[in-house]
Amino acid sequence: xxxxxxxxxxxxxxxxxxxxxxxxxxxxxxxxxxxxxxxxxxxxxxxxxxxxxxxxxxxxxxxxxxxxxxxxxxxxxxxxxxxxxxxxxxxxxxxxxxxxxxxxxxxxxxxxxxxx
Numbered sequence: 001x002x003x004x005x006x007x008x009x010x011x012x013x014x015x016x017x018x019x020x021x022x023x024x025x026x027x028x029x030x031x032x033x034x035x036x037x038x039x040x041x042x043x044x045x046x047x048x049x050x051x052x053x054x055x056x057x058x059x060x061x062x063x064x065x066x067x068x069x070x071x072x073x074x075x076x077x078x079x080x081x082x083x084x085x086x087x088x089x090x091x092x093x094x095x096x097x098x099x100x101x102x103x104x105x106x107x108x109x110x111x112x113x114x115x116x
């Protein structure tokens with residue numbers, strides 16, 4: 001799986017709106033961060049070393065599935081698979097490890113909320 005494949009979001013899913021859903025509900029995940037800094041980093045090219053790692057973005061999108069309109073819940077499996085792949089790549093290449101830790105924490109809270 002290529003890095004660019006992990007960054008590209010499905011044509012039917014607007015990442016900015018789903019990330020905004022996560023941002024609006026981030027405290028329900030016990031997750032705090034600088035929103036302006038995240039949005040600024042999201043404007044960078046995915047290949048830029050300061051851009052958010054796909055694992056973090058996919059973890060946020062996975063949580064957004066919980067908070068968004070029920071029709072978006074069908075995308076949970078899609079984002080979970082992408083999160084898994086991105087986490088493996090992040091640790092394998094020691095790429096943006098702080099994002100790896102944040103994404104892992106979000107994955108854990110997702111499982112907690114889902115009762116798994």
